[in-house]
Amino acid sequence: MAERDRAYHHGDLRSSLVEVAAAMISEGGTASVTMRAIGSRLGVSRGAPYRHFSDKTALLVAVAVEGFKRLNRRLGASDTGASPSSVEKLRRMGEQYVRFALEHPAHYRLMYGKEALARQDQPELREAAGALLENLVEVIRVHQQRGEIEGGDPRAHAYVAWSAVHGLASLLIEKQIDPNVDVDELIRQTTRTLLGGLRDRSPD
Amino acid sequence: MAERDRAYHHGDLRSSLVEVAAAMISEGGTASVTMRAIGSRLGVSRGAPYRHFSDKTALLVAVAVEGFKRLNRRLGASDTGASPSSVEKLRRMGEQYVRFALEHPAHYRLMYGKEALARQDQPELREAAGALLENLVEVIRVHQQRGEIEGGDPRAHAYVAWSAVHGLASLLIEKQIDPNVDVDELIRQTTRTLLGGLRDRSPD
DNA sequence: GGGGCATGTTGACCGCGTCAACATACAAGC
DNA sequence: GCTTGTATGTTGACGCGGTCAACATGCCCC
Secondary structure, three states, X not given: OOOOOOXXXXXXXXXXXXXXXHHHHHHHOHHHOOHHHHHXXXXXXXXXXXXXXXXXXXXXXXXXXXXXXXXXXXXXXXXXXXXXXXXXXXXXXXXXXXXXXXHOHHHHHHHHOHHHHOOOOOHHHHHHHXXXXXXXXXXXXXXXXXXXXXXXXXXXXXXXXXXXXXXXXXXHHOXXXXXXXXXXXXXXXXXXXXXXXXXXXXXX | OOOOOOOOOOOOHHHHHHHHHHHHHHHHOHHHOOHHHHHHHOOOOOOHHHHOOOOHHHHHHHHHHHHHHHXXXXXHHOOOOOOOOXXXXXXXXXXXXXXXXXXXXXXHHHHHOHHHHOOOOOHHHHHHHHHHHHHHHHHHHHHHHOOOOOOOOHHHHHHXXXXXXXXXXXXXXXXXXXXXXXXXXXXXHHHHHHHHHHHOOOOO
């Protein structure tokens, strides 16, 4: 019961701060997030957040953690309904990953930006980002057991897959990709190429 | 002769600004780059840069452009000495790409960060980043003609390849990858998987 | 050698993150 | 119920950083 966040003056300000900060990031980008703006949006003064976060970065880390959790949930959800006997599941995960980034560009940027990641000491962040990787590893391991993906360290495969989808997401978000290309098709092609490479490694 | 940047008061301050800013980014990260610091490092006041750049972001864009040019040069150099009749060239390009990012993390971050990319209106930046893609497309086209890479839009393949190396570079830079893994091996595995996927697309 | 423009300087302003001193509200024990 | 302590929120102030306007200075051209 020691953890009751309930109402002293405001009532669970900590959660509200994270929530509002996330909303502001989505609406106006990271630059629009200032301690003063967050406070005023919650009817609270600029100093109030410092009772819950040591500094602004700590708040942003919390927002990033929240982002990783949402992303993890979403990837986990791509589980359901997938035809279970093909790499389809991995393909869907990749697709959902990129889609998440496209739908929440500023939030995604924060998750992978140095602002948040400079604080990898923060165990929560390490854990949330780590969970992403672990899920990937697990899925790959399953596919390996089914012979759908070549053997070898599943973690290495996971890194490769992660790189591919993260790279695509990043390039799309940062508008490095010609807006005329069909994004859906590009996502499909990326996952296809990736899976093709994982499936069949011809010797040198 | 109209473009002589030579000495009014300082002597080609514009170039010096870009140079010093790039150096400071490498040494102390983007946060360490302030107009005042840049100025004092050049023996110039804080206001001087504004005679050459409309604002700080414009300066950073110039630094980013310089980064893309360096990266392009480096990728072009991986041309020489590669055994010309295999995808080896593409593999080397990928490797050099990631290595560049690892050697200049802050600079690389800037190149792909919103700070610079928000100014895509800036034609120089579009051009420098575009050249990267064009080079990739060209190499892929050559490999396609040799039958080493599957057909289809080479631009799409280029985006996929770019995503893979950029994603890996980004994850490495942001310390998302377990420091215990062998980076060289991971780079090799990524390019191998990528090329495998590009080479051989088995039908669904 | 004087006028005009490019370049550099300085003072000032504002917004920001942050801290310390202060204020207030809630909980618990008497 | 009242006191007291602590968790929470407020306010004033500081320093830093980007930026602009007013001013100063050097260079080129006529």
